[in-house]
Amino acid sequence: MILLSFDIEEFDMPFEYGKDISFDDQIQMSITGSHAILDILQKHQVKATFFSTATFAINAPEIIERIKREGHELASHTYYHSNFEVPHLKESxxxxxxxxxxxxxxxxxxxMMPVDEKEVAKAGYVYNSSIxxxxxxxxxxxxxxxxxxYTKDNVLQIPASVSPLVRFPLFWLSFHNLPLGLYSRIAKWTYKKDKYLNIYFHPWEFTDLDDFERFGFPGYVRKNTGVKMENRLDQFISNMKKSNLPFGTFQEFxxxxx
Structure with a gap:
């Protein structure tokens, strides 16, 4: 099963590059990108898992409603994207x-920062995909x-997919920067070996990030964002479906x- 997941959150990444962005803009960019993602999934009749911060969910009720209405899974991405305390596990x-x-x-x-699995279990989670x-x-x-x-402290751990042998990561940055045909071949190789694929993205990748003065992102971050990213995900899903590889949520998996 191919596990597509999307971390829907406050778009605070520009702060890492010394840029400022208002909270309203953080939320609106993630709302715009989330709608683009949901449209692609709806087109292909594919179900996915959305890891949402509580803060984003509070400020984007229309996205949470679409996720529910269109049959996707909702999971936790803690309460705030850049501020974590252990009580946030249960609170989120x-x-x-x-x-x-x-x-x-x-x-x-x-x-994908470390977290105490005992606390994850105490908060009532069945699985953790933070590695x-x-x-x-x-x-x-x-x-x-x-x-x-694998299982640790009574919590099922589902790491992000990396290739066999060399452990080449198949996360969002690889998807942006590799030729799509090469990425797809590595993904199929990994799927054949592991019998599943776990890859993740963010909604802001589906918005135009080319404005260096505004966001400060290096070329490898802003490459193939916006409409180009929409087209790439659309093509990737089509390619995987042509190979008869099924998609599903983490709960289904x-x-x-x-």
Whole structure:
């Protein structure tokens, strides 16, 4: 099963590059991108998982309603995107369930940062997808962690997909920067080996990020964003479906493997 997931959040990434962006703009850009994602998924009749911060959900009720109405899964991306405290684990789950009327069983930390699995379990989550099992200088050093799903402290861990052997990460930056044909071949190779694929994106990638003065992003971040990203995801889904590879939510995947 291909697990497409989207981290829907306050678009605060410009702060990492010394740029300012208003809260209203952060929310609106993620709303715009989320609608673009949902339109593509609806076109292909594909279901996905949306990891939402409680803050985004509070400020984007129309997106949460679309996620529910169109049959996708809602999971937690904690309460705030750039401010984490342990109580936010339970608080975000409860707020998302209150706002959506959906059952929230999954969790992902912003920026795939470490989190105490015992606390994740205590907050009531079934699974956690907060690990990128690769090495990226200054970000991840997880070569010692399993590439594929496993259980820790009674929580099912579902790492982001990396290729066999060299552990090449198949996350959003790779999707932007590799030729789409090459990315698709690596994805199929990984799927054949692991019997599933877990790849994730963000709604702001589906907006135009080319304005360097506004966002400060280097070329490898802003490459193939906006309409180009919409087209790439559309083509990728079409390619995978032509190979008869199924798509599903994390909750559906867990039912298959348990």
């Amino acid at each position: 789950k409860e707020k998302l369930e209150e706002l959506s009327g959906m059952t929230v069983t999954g969790f992902r930390m912003p920026r 990128n099992p690769t090495y990226l200088p200054g970000r991840y050093n997880n070569l010692h962690i399993s590439r594929t799903y 867990i039912k298959d493997i348990v």
